Amino acid sequence: MRLLLRGARVVDPSQPIDEKIDILIENGKIVRMGKNIYKAKTQNGEESPSTLKTLDLRGKIVVPGLIDMHTHLREPGFEYKETIQTGCEAAAAGGFTAVACMPNTNPVNDNRSVTESIIRRARECNLCHVYPVAAISRRSEGAALAEFWDLKDAGAVAFSDDGKPVMNAALMRRAMEYACSLDMPVISHCEDLHLSAGGAMNEGFVSTELGLHGIPSMAEEVMAARDILIAEFTGTAIHIAHVSTAGTVRLIREAKVRGIRVTAETAPHYFTLTDEAVREFDVNAKVNPPLRGVEDVAAVREGLRDGTIDVIAGDHAPHAMTDKDVEFDEAAFGMVALETSLGLSLKLVSDGILTLDQLIRKMSTAPARILRIPGGTLKAGAVADVTVIDPAAVWTVDRDRFRSRGRNTPFHGWDMKGKSVMTIVGGKIRHHEP
């Protein structure tokens, strides 16, 4: 089966390219890009419409398949929150052709068998690529290193104790050194657990008014600073997950200037919402790191604009009602993201903060490069992972129509402009909205 994507504006930051051009896909790979491929093919008699499926994509934007490098698919262990199947359905519906999933499952993904089982389940689902992130420490307890080589062999693409940050700096140093020798990235969830202990939201005026225990921005920043120092001292690389504070943006910016190998991601909620969203004790706005202040949101947006923050990743964290429908202090941290990420991120383009090229770089090309995985490009020969965006589509977020099992979003009812209408994974259409 051959697929011709015709008439769309193609934006590929890896080449870079931004023009109206056709794309031909064959055997799951991109064969060529060019003007009027269709006309040429049919005129030469090479091609009959019966063997070539042509998609008329005029008015649409074709980009390299989006990659969310920070998701929680909850399987194994928490299938009542999400499964690999529902998570992948949500990913495909949200325009993602690949996701990396964090190891805080049950059991924790700290050994080959868990990694392999995730990959096997994802293959069975056959909706999008799933790249497991393995734990840094056994059971993510922060004491002893997991078997990095074995995990890499099994298919893990990075190491992280996401959600259970490595408090021991010596262990973090060893993890970064060992991973570097394997050419594997380490992803750091920066949170000093002593500083954040008991916290339920950002420490600021809102937490003062609500009488909720606050998580100071410094709880993130001291750990970001620590990991940057380790990277500098050892010459290894670090990827800072879900940057939420102005201080972290500044630390990363300065580190990059000094040539330290640091990359960073943020999530749409950190450049969209402030801690005011928690005002009415809305548990759907309870995330970790917490939604921050106005200055932090401005700094994160500036960090995205000036390139300090390389990646937008959703930190998709589905929960069941039972995890959320409780007192604010007791409610689980996290919100779903896969089906709202692109809509919220496109707002950065209409706000003039990013060009479309820069946005796609952060949602596809950069995560592919950081995780050393295929994708992030539409170059000939590349795997045919493609997302088609309708920039004019106006829609309203309806959590009851999510493919994800999670309904925990503060964006329910929000109006969005622009959405993914087709997701092509390995040349196969995995999601299509008429």
Place this chain on the structure above:
Amino acid sequence: MRLTKKDLLGMKDLSIDEINLILDTAESFIEVSTREIKKVPTLRGKMIINLFMEPSTRTRTSFEIAGKRLSADTINISASTSSAVKGETLIDMARNLEAMNPDVIVIRHGASGAPHLLAKRIRQSVINAGDGAHEHPTQALLDMMTIKAKKGRIAGLKAAIVGDIAHSRVARSNIYGLTRMGAQVAVAGPATMLPRFIEQMGVTVHHRIEDAIRGADIIMMLRIQMEREHQNIFPSLREYAKYFGLNRKNIRLAKDDVLVMHPGPINRGIEIAPDIADGPASVILEQVTNGVAVRMALLYLLSGGKA
């Protein structure tokens, strides 16, 4: 003027008119409590559930007496553990209570926002009897009633609130109420007890008790929670009592006719010296009396025919 709210969740939501209505109504109820038959038939046949998810004697008893003086049936439900630990969620518990058709649910809960969660889910009126470190509106109202009775007004007075502001719902509710009614509020405590950006609530911030109580018409001393010593909020009770306690010496900085208040229960000799707690400036027992009247007023104003 009437109270159109379904619930009383916090002082932050109350307008000046609403506060005055509650205080005026409460004043009328003071008389009922002085009668030989301290009971009126007003809420006969109404059911009030006191849901106390955190230990409390004073507030629970006060609500219970208030309900009984209005002839309502009051039922006390106490749970020492949080709902999540018990396995039943607050929502489930609320739905069960709702099915028993009470008219008002009074809730005390260790988690900020728990009454708000309840109020959103059930038809009945919810009164916040203290949630986490968030609000304790009936305490603020009884404090304001006491101040008004003694001083004749609230506007223009200088009030000092001293102690662990960060963990105090009493402080927050009083800050909202007193500032709205036109009083000047100063807070004092070691920096570890003063939450960030507290000044944005319209108060002045001090790190010495002397600076806060100088020229004050009202001094509110907050109860020090002993267990905070272990969280390094303060080094020792001895040091706290010495540098932040109200005593015969530092009280002289306040106005001669200063009122000394305390939400209770008192740690004698720690936040307040015994001779001050029992002295002429102390209105701590009037606060308790007024507490019943304020709660009667709220039960009266909130419980009623279905809309």
Place this chain on the structure above:
Amino acid sequence: MNAKKVVMDADGIDRSLTRVAYELLERNKGVEDMVLVGIQTGGVFLAERLKKKISRIEGADVPMGVLDITLYRDDLRTSNRKPRLGKTDIPFSLDDKIVVLIDDVLFTGRTIRAAMDALIDFGRPKLIQLAVLIDRGHRELPIRADFVGKNLPSSLWEAVTVSLKEKSGRDEVIIEENP
């Protein structure tokens, strides 16, 4: 429509009260054991006036109290409207007293029922008597006034309003069709 009629002016009200004062003294053979209790708010002003008249006629000071019956009303359960609470102030014992309850308008009788319940919570009077300025009929309870300033037959769709100087600056009783 909406015809408004003054049925009593200031002189009329005053003459009626004077007569009621004489009747009170006559019926009770003086002021011994007599106390006046005015029902908030109109009854309180009338009680004050009666107290003055009695003092002028008899040269005696009759104790007077104020009663707010809101907490004893029978319509709190059905109505969402909460009347503003007034003061109750009865600074003397009612035990073995002749209590003269005073109100402005006697209508359904429900206010008087509430007032009597309240009085009984305060003590055990020897006798309760009822004095009103206007009796407009339409009783819903078996209650009858002992002293009436004026009987005013009215229909249910009419409103009877007693204005008193102390509150509204002028003395008059008005009957009008319910707006």
